[in-house]
Amino acid sequence: MDTSETMQSPTDVAQKPIVYVIGLTAALAGLLFGLDVGVISGALPFIAKDFGAGTVTQEEIVSALLWGATIGAVISGFLSKLLGRKNTLLIAAVVFALGSLGCAVSTSPGILIGVRVFLGLAVGIASFTAPLYLSEMSPQSVRGAMISMYQLLITIGIVLAFLSNTYFSTYAAIHGIVGGHWRIMLGVLVIPSTIMFIAVFFLPKSPRWLMLKGKREEAEEILKSIRRTEGEIAVELAEIEEDLALKQSGFSLFISNKYFRHAIFLGICLQVIQQLTGINVVMYYAPKIFKIAGFATTAEQMWGTVLVGCINVMATFIAIAFVDRVGRKPIMYAGFVIMGISMSLVGIMFKIGVETHHALSFVAIGALLLFIIGFAMSAGPIIWVLCSEIYPLSGRDLGITVSTATNWIVNGIVGVTFLTLLEDFGHGNTFLLYGGMEVLFILFFLAFVPETKGISLEKIASNLLAGKRLREIGR
Ligand code: BGC
Numbered sequence: 001m002d003t004s005e006t007m008q009s010p011t012d013v014a015q016k017p018i019v020y021v022i023g024l025t026a027a028l029a030g031l032l033f034g035l036d037v038g039v040i041s042g043a044l045p046f047i048a049k050d051f052g053a054g055t056v057t058q059e060e061i062v063s064a065l066l067w068g069a070t071i072g073a074v075i076s077g078f079l080s081k082l083l084g085r086k087n088t089l090l091i092a093a094v095v096f097a098l099g100s101l102g103c104a105v106s107t108s109p110g111i112l113i114g115v116r117v118f119l120g121l122a123v124g125i126a127s128f129t130a131p132l133y134l135s136e137m138s139p140q141s142v143r144g145a146m147i148s149m150y151q152l153l154i155t156i157g158i159v160l161a162f163l164s165n166t167y168f169s170t171y172a173a174i175h176g177i178v179g180g181h182w183r184i185m186l187g188v189l190v191i192p193s194t195i196m197f198i199a200v201f202f203l204p205k206s207p208r209w210l211m212l213k214g215k216r217e218e219a220e221e222i223l224k225s226i227r228r229t230e231g232e233i234a235v236e237l238a239e240i241e242e243d244l245a246l247k248q249s250g251f252s253l254f255i256s257n258k259y260f261r262h263a264i265f266l267g268i269c270l271q272v273i274q275q276l277t278g279i280n281v282v283m284y285y286a287p288k289i290f291k292i293a294g295f296a297t298t299a300e301q302m303w304g305t306v307l308v309g310c311i312n313v314m315a316t317f318i319a320i321a322f323v324d325r326v327g328r329k330p331i332m333y334a335g336f337v338i339m340g341i342s343m344s345l346v347g348i349m350f351k352i353g354v355e356t357h358h359a360l361s362f363v364a365i366g367a368l369l370l371f372i373i374g375f376a377m378s379a380g381p382i383i384w385v386l387c388s389e390i391y392p393l394s395g396r397d398l399g400i401t402v403s404t405a406t407n408w409i410v411n412g413i414v415g416v417t418f419l420t421l422l423e424d425f426g427h428g429n430t431f432l433l434y435g436g437m438e439v440l441f442i443l444f445f446l447a448f449v450p451e452t453k454g455i456s457l458e459k460i461a462s463n464l465l466a467g468k469r470l471r472e473i474g475r
Helices: 017-051 055-082 085-104 109-137 140-175 181-187 190-201 207-212 216-226 230-244 250-256 258-276 279-292 298-322 328-352 358-377 379-387 393-425 427-448 457-465
Strands: none
Touching: 017 055, 017 085, 017 109, 017 140, 017 181, 017 190, 017 216, 017 279, 055 085, 055 109, 055 207, 055 393, 085 109, 085 181, 085 190, 109 140, 109 207, 109 379, 109 393, 140 181, 140 298, 140 379, 207 216, 207 230, 207 393, 216 230, 230 393, 230 457, 250 258, 250 393, 258 279, 258 379, 258 393, 258 427, 258 457, 279 298, 279 358, 279 393, 298 328, 298 358, 298 379, 328 358, 328 379, 328 427, 358 379, 379 393, 393 427, 393 457
């Protein structure tokens, strides 16, 4: 039997506490990701008033971060290979801090757009590097939960941003303030960025990256501090060496190896799927959806949005609890069934017309919250988990670059098409469309997605390169 399977049982989770400290620290990148994604919806009305910005300019201010993030994801493959995962996270923290300050002092929409592209670089770099680093530092028996911590912090960042949005908009309404508060909302993010820089500074380097750079002794030293037994360390080092025996890397591996191309295809599809669940329709437009559902006051819409954020955080714990016990795929199936049913229900309520009966408003919002649970327990964390597990070490930077950039591109497309869809296609039909897509995605999982619970990254890689079908590379 394979050593990687006998070494640890998947349920054996008593790891050294330092492993979790490292996980939480690296996952701080997710907090900043979430804060930056969540803060803009609340800051935008103030910015618009202050600068007298029209719809197009507002859209540019919002999407600037997404395009920056796409560029960030693309360059971070190169950065993380050259400078290492830890140094790349440090760079992200610096860009986060400078970008947050830059936003706070922007004097025109043009400058703000430029600074948000710059800030987006940090979000993109962080969204690439954190799951990669986490996957490489984690013992295999808790790898799923460790990478899910990154998603947990994204969701906490989003909810904190929603809360700050609600606080500032309420405060501004009470005191009759027209603009100005957005500078604090955006600038305050310099604090978590600085905390992230200091915390990441003390993180160890990834042993896999060190091996990639030929620094075996240093890699071994780090493994000694984060693994429990000599046996585990020996097996891990041997597996990494075996993985590195593959002489080609990155793009040349992509050209020459069709199995690696298959993994790239899988990563792209997984991130397209994550975004086409429609999650960011809810994250970016929650107040609007509450309005469509019949909740007319700003307070109802803002607090409703905070509720969405809180449920997003809480349901992520379902994934953390089960991803390494039950496995990735069962949770994905459950989550997508829930999302399919709930999105369709929202669509049906909007088609019937929530104005016909107030109870329907509550059914629609109940279904929306159920959708969030479905996403947070499955696609939210697990797509990031899978995308950091399916590539061989020599192609991991390229693979995760491509999948992460895909995430940001489709994120942008969903964001800019939602309002048009609502107008041209109708409220009900738009949500039914998203509901229907979840069913197609389940079929995709059945056909192509491997179960990667309790198996080493190197074993997954050797299965892939030996030509096993994608669905089987986790066995
Ligand atoms: C997605 C983001 C989304 C967030 C919501 C992440 O996994 O990549 O696009 O906004 O989850 O929690």
